[in-house]
Amino acid sequence: MSQVSRADDIEFLKEQAKTVRIGILKMLAEAGSGHTGGSLSAADVATALYFSKMKHNPKDPAWKERDRFILSKGHAAPLLYTVLALSGYFDKSLLKTLRKIGSPLQGHPCSKLLPGVEISTGSLGQGLSIANGIAMGLKMDGMNSRVYCMLGDGETQEGQVWEAAMTAAHYRLDNVCAIIDNNGLQIDGHCCDIMALEPITEKWNAFGWHVIDIDGHDMKAILGALDEAEGIKEKPTMIVARTVKGKGVSFFEGKVQYHGMAPTSEELERALKELE
Amino acid sequence: MGERIATRDAYGDALLELGKKRKEVVVLDADLSGSTKTAKFAKVFPERFYNIGISEQDLIGTASGLSLTGKLPFASTFAVFETGRAWEQIRQTISYSSLNVKLVATHSGITVAEDGASHQAIEDIALMRVLPNMTVIVPADGIETKQVIEAIADFYGPVYVRLGRSKVPVVMPDDYKFTIGKAYRFHIGKDANIIAAGIMVSVSLDAMEMLKKEGIDAGVINMPTVKPLDNDAVIEAAKASGLIVTAEEHSVIGGLGGAVCEFLAENYPVPVKRIGIKDTFGCSGPSDELMKLYGLTADDIVRTVKQGLKR
Numbered sequence: 304m305s306q307v308s309r310a311d312d313i314e315f316l317k318e319q320a321k322t323v324r325i326g327i328l329k330m331l332a333e334a335g336s337g338h339t340g341g342s343l344s345a346a347d348v349a350t351a352l353y354f355s356k357m358k359h360n361p362k363d364p365a366w367k368e369r370d371r372f373i374l375s376k377g378h379a380a381p382l383l384y385t386v387l388a389l390s391g392y393f394d395k396s397l398l399k400t401l402r403k404i405g406s407p408l409q410g411h412p413c414s415k416l417l418p419g420v421e422i423s424t425g426s427l428g429q430g431l432s433i434a435n436g437i438a439m440g441l442k443m444d445g446m447n448s449r450v451y452c453m454l455g456d457g458e459t460q461e462g463q464v465w466e467a468a469m470t471a472a473h474y475r476l477d478n479v480c481a482i483i484d485n486n487g488l489q490i491d492g493h494c495c496d497i498m499a500l501e502p503i504t505e506k507w508n509a510f511g512w513h514v515i516d517i518d519g520h521d522m523k524a525i526l527g528a529l530d531e532a533e534g535i536k537e538k539p540t541m542i543v544a545r546t547v548k549g550k551g552v553s554f555f556e557g558k559v560q561y562h563g564m565a566p567t568s569e570e571l572e573r574a575l576k577e578l579e
Numbered sequence: 580m581g582e583r584i585a586t587r588d589a590y591g592d593a594l595l596e597l598g599k600k601r602k603e604v605v606v607l608d609a610d611l612s613g614s615t616k617t618a619k620f621a622k623v624f625p626e627r628f629y630n631i632g633i634s635e636q637d638l639i640g641t642a643s644g645l646s647l648t649g650k651l652p653f654a655s656t657f658a659v660f661e662t663g664r665a666w667e668q669i670r671q672t673i674s675y676s677s678l679n680v681k682l683v684a685t686h687s688g689i690t691v692a693e694d695g696a697s698h699q700a701i702e703d704i705a706l707m708r709v710l711p712n713m714t715v716i717v718p719a720d721g722i723e724t725k726q727v728i729e730a731i732a733d734f735y736g737p738v739y740v741r742l743g744r745s746k747v748p749v750v751m752p753d754d755y756k757f758t759i760g761k762a763y764r765f766h767i768g769k770d771a772n773i774i775a776a777g778i779m780v781s782v783s784l785d786a787m788e789m790l791k792k793e794g795i796d797a798g799v800i801n802m803p804t805v806k807p808l809d810n811d812a813v814i815e816a817a818k819a820s821g822l823i824v825t826a827e828e829h830s831v832i833g834g835l836g837g838a839v840c841e842f843l844a845e846n847y848p849v850p851v852k853r854i855g856i857k858d859t860f861g862c863s864g865p866s867d868e869l870m871k872l873y874g875l876t877a878d879d880i881v882r883t884v885k886q887g888l889k890r
Contacts, residue, residue: 414676422647426671432637436644466637
């Protein structure tokens with residue numbers, strides 16, 4: 304059974320997203336390194352999934368009927384760790400151990416070490432293929448669980464993403480719902496300057512996906528898109544979540560240098576003031 | 580020793596049998612099912628077969644996902660594409676998370692023949708052997724291949740199985756029973772011992788007979804599991820003869836020869852000679868002629884043993 308009941312309480316989810324962002328910033332500041340921008344940009348979608356949409360049970364991470372979440376953009380590990388801890392998969396005190404020797408909270412998620420992590424990720428472009436395989440297995444077993452897969456926008460520069468895009472459409476994996484965290488930035492700069500991605504919506508449409516284009520920070524829109532995806536048959540769904548890198552902290556927003564930089568203690572203090 | 584069976588044909592038959600026995604077996608291929616012989620399984624169990632198209636990286640990821648739902652995936656394509664094109668996917672997902680995925684690749688080595696160097700995997704053992712959690716198996720013939728497929732289905736964890744395109748002589752005895760990690764001692768020689776894998780086992784047996792006629796007592800050990808290596812068998816062979824020759828249809832770097840040298844250097848140093856592809860690419864031509872061109876014949880082994888004994 305899902306521990307978290309379906310709560311359409313938008314206000315609750317907005318507050319929860321704030322708590323998630325605070326958790327991300329604190330753990331990153333403690334670790335002294337890690338990916339701030341992309342963890343914050345995807346925080347609203349992940350909050351909607353873990354605290355409203357997904358069937359899952361933190362007391363039984365291997366529950367057969369659970370929905371699956373694959374963080375293909377594994378560098379947003381601080382986000383995943385925070386939503387897992389807040390859900391109750393492990394003690395919140397573990398968040399302080401991020402990136403430290405002996406910690407199950409590796410720099411990028413490791414499924415062997417941490418309950419709730421479906422599969423290790425970190426090397427970009429590989430999660431969607433894994434999500435497809437899980438979706439095939441679930442269909443073979445007649446399960447109605449869904450598979451959510453979060454990709455970065457820059458990540459879709461990897462060719463394997465498009466191999467997987469074809470596979471999901473070819474095998475009509477309507478239990479797959481992918482989300483692109485389209486914050487428009489990658490390590491070296493703006494995606495449009497490094498390797499242009501647009502038109503994203505048209506590309507996924509052309510690959511046979513049902514595409515929903517939303518403001519990735521609008522909680523109502525996120526829930527609406529996730530519900531819509533569930534009703535789509537014979538096709539996988541791609542939610543293009545238009546987001547802002549570093550969202551929630553004014554001096555991180557849209558700043559490419561905070562892709563892979565953790566907040567200093569002074570920055571953390573200022574950030575918490577903005578959020579709290 | 581009259582019968583000749585390609586290990587890929589034995590795989591096709593073994594996979595079909597396994598599919599009948601175990602419902603959780605699923606098979607994936609990347610547009611080469613006719614050549615890898617997974618088409619046999621696909622014909623009987625279309626609902627458990629996924630052709631992923633010409634996309635090996637996606638093949639590996641999809642197989643990984645299926646294993647996460649408790650399926651027993653066998654993912655097949657040519658060795659050069661499976662271990663080369665998709666190496667990082669194998670590393671990041673299957674090896675790192677120790678998933679129960681069976682990577683069974685065909686068309687390994689130079690006996691791919693006429694297709695040439697682009698299709699001849701001579702580095703696949705090295706690429707798979709270096710990965711933690713990975714088991715690497717190189718069957719010698721059709722009999723052994725069938726048993727390997729059964730054995731790896733009962734074993735939980737990632738496995739790479741290296742198969743070939745060409746027909747090879749049946750060399751394993753009828754009562755042979757394959758066990759992962761165990762070598763088969765055809766004979767332990769007092770003068771030299773040849774540790775071989777894959778198609779080089781039959782070639783080594785020919786060499787053993789030729790050497791015997793010249794009064795040289797050379798033994799042959801079939802080492803199907805390159806990782807984990809059967810250390811006891813290697814030590815036994817080294818102690819018995821003091822000269823080891825390794826033989827494989829693979830680069831002399833990083834394969835069976837590399838594994839044996841690494842182990843002996845640290846545990847029981849004796850002279851070792853490695854028969855294999857000498858840090859070069861293959862080329863197009865008939866299998867038999869390529870085996871001669873790259874020094875993989877019984878004559879080459881005989882010469883190498885004699886050189887080793889002369890030192």
